[in-house]
Amino acid sequence: MPETRTSEISGKTANIIESSTAAEPNQPQRYSPAEIEPKWQARWDADPSLYAAEGHDSGKPKYYCLEMLPYPSGALHIGHVRNYAIGDALARHMWMRGYNVLHPMGWDAFGLPAENAALKNGVPPREWTLSNIAAMRKQMQRLGYGYDWGAEVTTCLPDYYKWNQWFFLKMFEKGLAYRKKSKVNWCPECCTVLANEQVIGGRCWRHEDTVVELRDLTQWFLRITKYADELLDGLDKLEGWPEKVRTMQRNWIGRSEGAHVDFAVADGDAKITVFTTRVDTIFGATSVQLAPEHAVSKAFALEDDALRVQIEELLEQQKVARESDALGAIEKHGVFTGRFAVNPFNGERVPIWVANYILADYGTGAIMSVPAHDERDFEFAQKYGLPLRPVIAPNVDTNDLALPYTGEDEAVLIDSGEWTGENCLEAQEKMAAFAKAKGFGTPTVTYRLKDWGVSRQRYWGTPIPMVYCDKCSPEEPLPVAESELPILLPEQVDITQTNGSPLGRIPEFVNAKCPKCGGVARRETDTMDTFVDSSWYFYRYADAKNSDAPFDSDKANYWFPIDQYIGGVEHAILHLIYSRFWTKVMRDLGLVKNDEPAARLFTQGMVIKDGAKMSKSKGNVVSPDDMISRYGADATRMYALFAAPPDRDLEWQEEGVAGISRFLGKVYRLTTKFSGVARAKGTATGPKDQALLRRLHQTIAKVTHDFDGRWHFNTSISSIMILVNEITANEAAMDAGEISPDAVAEVFRSLILLLAPFAPFFAAEMWEELGGEGVVFRTQWPAVNEELAREEEDEIPVQVNGKLVTVVKVPAGSDEAAVKAAALADEKVKARIEGKTVVKVIVVPGKLVNLVVK
Incomplete structure (x- = not known):
């Protein structure tokens, strides 16, 4: 069966499903998911051990299957159904393969949306969040997801966020948590600071129409840059992660090797530090360019009103470009300051310009402009008549050199003093060392990655466990004692005002004792970024009820790394890079032994409806409750797996769910009709037995292969449909006794086991009908007869x-x-x-x- 690549029920796929679900004359529809599914859910709810993981002494190989935890927004939509159906099918399959499976679920329950919803609906964030969790948990149970609810984690409850605070204290002890004043991203709609990773195209990650502002504020940061090299190098080891995710992280970390070089301002005491990856081209620098907000730009502006107006205009152009997400293609403008800087390599005076395309928060906010060897500098120089000075070339003959020339590996230096004739790569190392020896520069590695700003000026988050004492520590914050944890988040808080943190208006929270002198102190009123919660939640699943530690290390070391992590590619930067950082910190604290949180990552495709991604904001959400009421949970989740390969986008079509429901009805009719034969014993094995068994074992081989790597569940389900068509074609032969009871029993029992990961309620009912012993998804997966499975x-x-x-x-x-x-x-x-x-x-x-x- 070729891979089904379309998200529609069309072509060959349509033929399969239609031939599997066509109405059968004089055969009334007997399959009733409305009766079957609640019956089995009640049985499963009565026995929590069915989905509970066993201990590390179980003697079974372990398998940690995890879908990213949801934000409790109030209701699941079909996009959620698809994501969780993938993980649930995998978890059930691994149970049937004899693994000790951990398959938990929890709630990413802190964050701004709850606060905004509370403002809109007049309901406190805690009440709103917990009621949403109850509703969504009920939906998940109705869909038949096999979660170990005994390991459930809710990040807004004290038994969880206590350990956020504990980790913060440990990071503070290690110098990984610190406070400083710096330029930060401010969302005027959220009224809070954003991390760099939460700014997408100059806009807030939650409000795509809101331009982020730069403000000077004192904030808390986590020193993620300490792990920059390890985060980068570790990507090469994550062979089970999609290459697109690894590439996104490489680009975000943005490691650049080069040199910092100081250009002294002529006739003054100031200096301008530039970072360059091509110090070998420094003899070709014909200007130095500054960001409008660079300290030297501001100093020049204070001395010259006309220059100040021009610089402010450049800054405004930069802001407009941010608003239109056009910084990368901004029309370049600049102004000559009338001042000069001295190139430390040759003593030449070069003009200092301020340019609108230089950003204060990128690099040092200053560049050396080498227009003969950089396309961006070339464009600027052409516009303003700045000279071009070639200093590198493929060889010493530069007569036909086309500019800008950016060669490196085979190029040599020309007109570059004592380095003339050197290979570019070799010269870079030597010239950086020379700058260091002379005291005007140093070899440097820089990163696009910046330290993670975790302060949030909002209420609904983890309180930061620090205090301020004017008496004994007027300059530096002090950590609270671990014995005081958790620092509880007050429940009755007025969050209607947005000028500053709401916690700052609650004396009972703010007033505290100094842990050093015992005197009066003030609590920190910022709360933690909600991505702190999701950076380590999967470790808590391994030991969710531990009140003495975030988790037991022996348990974590047994379960980690996660064997399969499943979630959207939109989390490639925000969540996944933070969780990798947190894992490395915990390793260095001696809590875990693994370097990475997950061995394998799968990013599922989106669910599309009416040509757009399904989301509440677009008004195209399909409720799983509606689908369940019409067609049942099994048909709903099975269609989500059948309609397209799981890594591709899926165009939602309700008629496809109806088709799956008819297919299950057909299997129901056949199974109940022949269940008596399947329970009997027979001995004859004729040619018709072999033909039917051959199709069965080819199907087992196909579905097993898909679970083992490809995850093309659409073709797995298609192959099961083809098997059912083969059974239907042999129905008369089974009626006539031409196929032995043994063969009938093997075919139907194996068919139901193959369906168990995809349609668990249905499989449980049919397993009982066939007289199967035990729980269907704890029954051994059918083995492949290789001889029969071999394609003729x-x-x-x-x-x-x-x-x-x-x-x-x-x-x-x-x-x-x-x-x-x-x-x-x-x-x-x-x-x-x-x-x-x-x-x-x-x-x-x-x-x-x-x-x-x-």
């Missing part, structure tokens, strides 16, 4: 003008078109007819192919 082939002689050329192999029973295509694709045939005209292709199916050529 026909060997077809191929002739050219009546002379045998080769023999091609095709699947048994292939039609004329398939045999012809196989013959023409054979290399020996192609060589024999090269340069000739094929006049006719004669195909005798199952016998031979003869090509008439001239």
Whole structure:
């Protein structure tokens, strides 16, 4: 069966589902998910151990299957259903393969949306959040997801966020948590600071129409840059992660090797530090350019009102470009300051410009402009008539050198003093060392990655466990004692005002004792970024009820790394890079042994409706409750797996769910009809047995292979449908006793086991109907009979003008078109007819192919 690549029920896929679900005359619909599904859910709810993981002494291989925890927004939509159906099918399959499976669920429950919803609806964030969690948990249970609810984690409850605070204290002890004044991203709509990773195209990650401002504020940061190299190098080891995710993280970390070089301001005491990856081109620098907000730009502006107006105009152009997300393509403008800087390598005075495309928060906010060897600098120089000075070339002959020339590996330096004639790569190292020896520069590695700003000026988050004492520590904050944790978040808080943190208006919270002198102190009123909560939650699942530690290390070391993590690619930067950082910190604290949180990552495609991603904001959300009421939970989740490969986008179509429901109804009819035969014992094994069993074992092999790596559940389900068509074709033979009871029993029992990961309620009902022992998803996965699973082939002689050329192999029973295509694709045939005209292709199916050529 070829892979189904369409998100629609069309073509060959349509033929499969229609032939599997066509209405059968005089056969009333007996399958009733409205009766079956609640019955089995009640049984499963009564026995929590069914989905609970066993201890590390179980003697079974472990498998940690995890979907990213949701934000409790109030209701699931079909996008959630697809994500969780993928993980649930995998978890159930691994139970059936004999693994000790951890498959938990929790709630990313802090964050701004709850606060905004509270403002809108007049409901306190805690009440709103917990009621949403209850509703969404009920939906998940109704969908039949096999979660260990005994390991449930809710990040807004004290038993969880206590450990956020504990980790913060540990990071403060290690110098990884610190407070400083710096330029930060401010969302005027959220009224809070954002981390760099939460700014997308100059806009707030939650409000795509809101331009982020830069403000000077004192904030808390986590020193993620300490792990920059390890975060980067570790990506090469994550072979089970999608390359696109690894590439996104590499680009975000943005490691650049180069040098910092100081250009002294002529006739003054100031200096301008630039970072360059091409110090070998420094003899070609014809200007230094500053960001409008650079300290030296501001100093010059204070001395010259006309210059100040021009610089403010450049800054305004930069802001407008941010608003239109056009910083990368901004029309370059600049102004000459009338001042000069001194190139430390040759003593030359170069003009200092301020330019609108230089950003204060990128690098040092200053560059050396080498227009002969940089496309951006070339464009600026052409516009303002700045000179171009070639200093590198493929060889010493520069007569025909096209500018800008950016070669490196094979290029050599020209007109560059004592380094003339040196290879560029070798010169970079030597010139950086020279700058260091002379005291005006140093070899440097820089990163696009910046330290993680975790302060938030909002209420609904983890309180930061620090205090301020004017008496004994007026300059530096002090950590609270671990024995005081958790620092509880007050519940009755007025969050209608947005000028500053709401916690700052609650004396009972703010007033505290100094842990050093015992005097009066003030609590920190910022709360933690909600991504702190999701950076380590999966470790808590391993030991969710521990009140003495975030988790037991032995348990974590047994379960980690996560064997399969599943979630959207939109979390490639925000969540995944933070969780990798947190894992490395915990490793260095001696809590865990693993370097990375997850061995394998799968990013599912989006669910599309009416041409757009399904989301509340677009008004195209489909409620799973509606689908369940019409077609049942099994049909809803099974269609989400069938309609497209899980890594591709899926176009939602309700008629597809109806088709899956009809298919399950057909399997229900067949199973209940032959359940008596399947329970009996027989001995005869004839040719019709073998044909049906061959199709069965080919299906088992296909579905098993898909679970083992490809995850093309759409083709898995298609192959099951083909098996059901084969059963239907043999229905009369089974009625007549021409197929043995043993074969009937094997076919139906295996069919239901194959369906168990995809349609658990249905499988449980049919397993009981067949007299199966135990819980269906704890029953051993059907084994493949390799001999029966082997695809039968026909060997077809191929002739050219009546002379045998080769023999091609095709699947048994292939039609004329398939045999012809196989013959023409054979290399020996192609060589024999090269340069000739094929006049006719004669195909005798199952016998031979003869090509008439001239």
